[in-house]
Amino acid sequence: MRKTLKEQLPAVFTDRMETLLGSEYSAFYNSYDEKTYAGLRMNTLKITAEEYLKLTGQELEPVSWCPTGFYYNGSREYSKNPLYHAGLYYIQEPSAMFPAQALPVEEGDYILDMCAAPGGKSTALAAKLHGTGCLISNDISASRAKALLKNIEASGVRNSIVLTEDPKNLVPVFPEYFDKILIDAPCSGEGMFRKEPSMMKAWEKNGPDFFSKLQREIVDSGIRMLKPGGKMIYSTCTFSVEENEGTLKYILEHYPDMHVIPIGQTGDGLMEAHPEWVDGPEEIRHARRLWPHHLKGEGHFTALLQKDGEKPETLEEYGEKGMKALPEEFEQFLKDGGVTISFDPSRLILQGDHLSYLPENMRPLGKLRRMRTGWYLGDIKKKRFEPSGFFARGLSPSECTNWIDLELDDPRVIKYLKCETLEVPEELPxxxxxxxxxxxxxxxxxxxxxxxxxxxxxxxRWQ
Structure with a gap:
């Protein structure tokens, strides 16, 4: 007889969890027989939750710890939907919505998402910035960063930089630069066993000991890039004590100017962390554990930390300078294409043929490996400008008069998403x-x- 999922769990894992959870272990163990939960999070750069529900007529159950998050039935109708392709929402496991929600973002912040692929947390942070400040999204894996880039572009994020660097290489460029940092660290993935059973074999090969060492190297870099007074989220999708409370204890012992502070966000099933499991300071209890037997989600660990000191009142002028004037080809396109927003030439940069618009007051990136520098507008070719899809995704009807708007049930929508030619009224200029x-x-x-x-x-392209 085929083993159930919970019967496939590694014995070392179940023994450890039984020791930790005691009387709660049975409920935790039995949760592996329960269904997984699918979630989607509204992209408030484009639409509010209320507007989306009114547009679609849907009734969705809200995720209690994320005001823009909802449960859905997991069907393909949400991933094979033009509204998804328009970037109105991001499909995300409900527990994974918590770290970005717990980071208290303020408009104008300069934020680093250090281990950002595939982009769920980056797109949530970008929505909280509302187009202000700057979001730098980094992932050491160039292959994983491709998905990160696609999700950022599809979401219409204008103020982003996408890098593919080892975190330690970021430190010399960004010493004490960021107002906020999110580290959703690589981990042993114990919270993924129910959703992705193949993770069990990876856990047996590289478990908590391997990842806890890696996490400490990453947080070392993050803390050095955090401004005095700045705040940092440390999170994982694992239950391991070494990777969670253990990493917080490491931070507090090695960085006396760092402190775990209360997370203001509330919601069902957000449980206190356990400093007693690592003989650590009481402030570790401010962190939150999301257990699958206490909520509708796979589980997560999230801590909010703050560095001592006062945040500088004024932003240091870095100003990587771009152009003195708009390129003629781009200026002509804006006029012909009906784009009504204005661009500061000093924030435009031309890299080969690629024209991009930098976030305001962006520090020079030096030799850092990058996949995208700012809002990629398009290419200048043979005295003409060819706009990018990313440029279009960042525009709203109020910012472009040349607009062909289709209803959701118009068959031309799918034809367009399949990259097919469309017929339009002949009188259209x-x-x-x-x-x-x-x-x-x-x-x-x-x-x-x-x-x-x-x-x-x-x-x-629609597949």
Whole structure:
């Protein structure tokens, strides 16, 4: 007879958890026989939860610890949906919504998401910034960072930098630079066993001891990049004491100017951490454990820390300077394409053919490996400007007059997402247009005599 999922759990893991949880262990163990929970989080750069529910007529159960998060039934109708492709929501495991929600972001903050792929937490942080300040999203794996980049671009984030660096290489460029840092650290993934049983074999190969060493190297770098008065989230998707309370004890012992502070966010099933498990200071109890037998989610660990000192009142002027004037090709495109927002030339940079718009007052990045530097607007080729899909995703109808908006049930929406040519009214003037659905941008198209040549990015094509 085939073993149930809970019967497949490694014995070393179950023995350890039984010792930790005592009378609660039976409920924890039996949770592996229960269903997993699917979640989606609204992208408030584009739509509020109330607006989305009104638009779709759906009734979704809210996630108690994330005001923009909801449970859904896990069906493909949410991932195979034009509104998803328009970036209105991000599909995310409910427990994983908590770390970004727990970081108290203020508009104008400069934020680092240090281990950011595939982008769920970065897109949540970007939405909280509301287009202000700067979000630097980093992942050491260039292959994983491709998904991170796609999710940031699809979400319409304008003020982001995407890097692929070892965290220690960021420190010389960004010493005490960031107002907020999120470290969702690589971990042994015990909270993923129910959702991805294959993680059990990886756990047996590289368990808590391996990852706790790696996590401490990462937090060393993060703390050195955090401003005095700045706040940092440390989180994992594992239950391991070494990787959770143990890492907090390491931080408090090695960095006396760092403190675990209360998380203001509330919600069902957010349980206190356990300093007694590591003979650590009482302040560790401020961290929160999300256990699968206490809530509808796979589980997470989240701690909010703050560095002593006062946050500088004024932002140091770094100013990586760009251009003195808008390129003629770009300026002409803005006029012809009906784009009404203004651009500061000093924040425009041209890297080869690629024209990008830097976040305000961005520090020079030196030789750091990067996948995207700011809002990628498009390419200047043979005295003409070719806009990017990322440019379109960052625009709203109030910022571009050349707009072809389609209803959700219009068959041309799927045709457009499949990169097919569309027929449009012949009286529509020739030129560049944004193609949107229900008032939300999908991408560009170029109209010539009643035919729209599709400029939707091939890498985003509807499959």
């Amino acid at each position: 020739n030129g560049w247009y944004i193609v949107g659905v229900c008032g939300h941008s999908l991408g560009w198209g170029k109209v010539t005599k009643g035919t729209l040549k599709n400029k939707y990015p091939s890498g985003w």
